Amino acid sequence: MDAAPCVRATHGYAKERRAMSKDAVARVRVEVVPSADLLTQLPMALDVPGAVSVTCLPHHGPARTVEAAVHLARLGYHTVPHLAARSIASQAELHSLLRQLQGAGVSELFLVAGDRRMSAGPYSWSGSLLEAIKAYSPGFSIGIAGYPEGHPQLSQEQLVSSLETKAPMASSLVTQMCFSAEAISQYLRTIRRNGMELPVWVGVPGPVSVKKLVSMGARLGVGRSLRLARRTGMAGALWRRGDFLNYDSARLIRDVHRELAGDPLFAGFHIYTFNDLVRLPGLLDSVPTLQQTTLSPTQRASPPFPAKI
Numbered sequence: 001m002d003a004a005p006c007v008r009a010t011h012g013y014a015k016e017r018r019a020m021s022k023d024a025v026a027r028v029r030v031e032v033v034p035s036a037d038l039l040t041q042l043p044m045a046l047d048v049p050g051a052v053s054v055t056c057l058p059h060h061g062p063a064r065t066v067e068a069a070v071h072l073a074r075l076g077y078h079t080v081p082h083l084a085a086r087s088i089a090s091q092a093e094l095h096s097l098l099r100q101l102q103g104a105g106v107s108e109l110f111l112v113a114g115d116r117r118m119s120a121g122p123y124s125w126s127g128s129l130l131e132a133i134k135a136y137s138p139g140f141s142i143g144i145a146g147y148p149e150g151h152p153q154l155s156q157e158q159l160v161s162s163l164e165t166k167a168p169m170a171s172s173l174v175t176q177m178c179f180s181a182e183a184i185s186q187y188l189r190t191i192r193r194n195g196m197e198l199p200v201w202v203g204v205p206g207p208v209s210v211k212k213l214v215s216m217g218a219r220l221g222v223g224r225s226l227r228l229a230r231r232t233g234m235a236g237a238l239w240r241r242g243d244f245l246n247y248d249s250a251r252l253i254r255d256v257h258r259e260l261a262g263d264p265l266f267a268g269f270h271i272y273t274f275n276d277l278v279r280l281p282g283l284l285d286s287v288p289t290l291q292q293t294t295l296s297p298t299q300r301a302s303p304p305f306p307a308k309i
């Protein structure tokens with residue numbers, strides 16, 4: 001870690017912490033919702049040039065995501081906007097969004113079908129959107145979604161076939177929020193066995209209140225994982241005490257890192273924050289650096305993770 005101190009004039013945020021090294025910045029992405037106060041809140045929690053992934057929620061629509069992404073890119077963040085296929089009304093709208101993003105220097109996108117029941121336009125799933133983007137702006141790197149615990153509305157066959165179609169056109173895979181290190185590493189083993197060779201960003205919940213995670217988790221279809229988290233004690237201690245403090249993201253990150261350190265296709269962690277950013281700096285400080293993930297096999301025999309988490 002870089003030892004340079006980083007002072008923040010904040011309320012409730014860590015006032016002083018060690019700046020993340022460039023390596024650590026490269027290993028972590030922070031997912032945010034394009035809320036009205038994002039542009040003032042995010043810089044208090046994440047230093048430029050950190051990487052930010054900007055959601056595209058059904059009730060927001062793509063213009064809001066793109067507008068926020070353009071602002072964040074201009075602030076100097078590596079910005080990865082989500083484009084939800086079902087939310088894009090026309091090819092003309094898609095082209096306009098892509099031009100705005102290119103104009104701001106955005107070079108990477110994350111595509112999903114999106115949670116809208118009906119498509120607003122010609123793109124009913126992320127594969128057709130991917131093809132359309134490649135045809136118009138081949139320069140974008142494109143991330144697609146992976147589901148360690150399946151998807152509540154989609155069968156395994158649909159997920160496998162969707163992944164097989166999209167992977168050759170994509171540059172990375174981001175896993176859906178999951179609370180189980182075992183489910184994540186099992187999923188990675190399975191997709192690798194099936195010949196998928198994309199770098200994987202492992203999606204984990206950030207230091208969000210358990211209450212928020214429970215309400216969001218059920219809506220996003222990760223309820224099974226949450227129930228597991230409660231039973232296995234990751235969040236269990238908090239539940240038993242009856243208070244809704246923080247989910248222990250650092251512990252999950254440590255467990256996943258222990259399983260995946262040394263895997264050449266492990267890109268890093270994608271942290272779902274739900275804009276609960278106050279405790280993010282503390283978590284980021286505890287994320288392993290690139291150097292620690294590329295230890296030689298001999299070094300790896302010793303504990304693979306810094307003692308601080």
Ligand SMILES: NC(=O)C1=CN([C@@H]2O[C@H](COP(=O)(O)OP(=O)(O)OC[C@H]3O[C@@H](n4cnc5c(N)ncnc54)[C@H](O)[C@@H]3O)[C@@H](O)[C@H]2O)C=CC1
Nearest residue numbers: 111112113114115116124125126127145153154158162176
């Ligand atoms: N993992 C994440 O970060 C996010 C996940 N999502 C959710 O994931 C779903 C799947 O997105 P992708 O992985 O891009 O799937 P996809 O676009 O690759 O679709 C997989 C298959 O399921 C069908 N399908 C997809 N969404 C559907 C829906 N809502 N209703 C009926 N059939 C559908 C498609 O036609 C295709 O055959 C989204 O619809 C949304 O619910 C949405 C936003 C972010």
Ligand SMILES: Nc1nc(=O)c2c([nH]1)NC[C@@H]1CN(c3ccc(C(=O)N[C@@H](CCC(=O)O)C(=O)O)cc3)CN21
Nearest residue numbers: 033034035055056057115176177216219220221272274
């Ligand atoms: N099925 C699915 N849909 C998604 O949109 C989605 C996933 N899965 N997996 C991971 C992330 C997390 N997602 C979300 C979803 C909702 C909020 C959220 O904060 N929703 C607020 C409204 C925020 C606002 O309108 O400003 C809410 O109360 O619904 C955040 C991230 C987006 N992504």
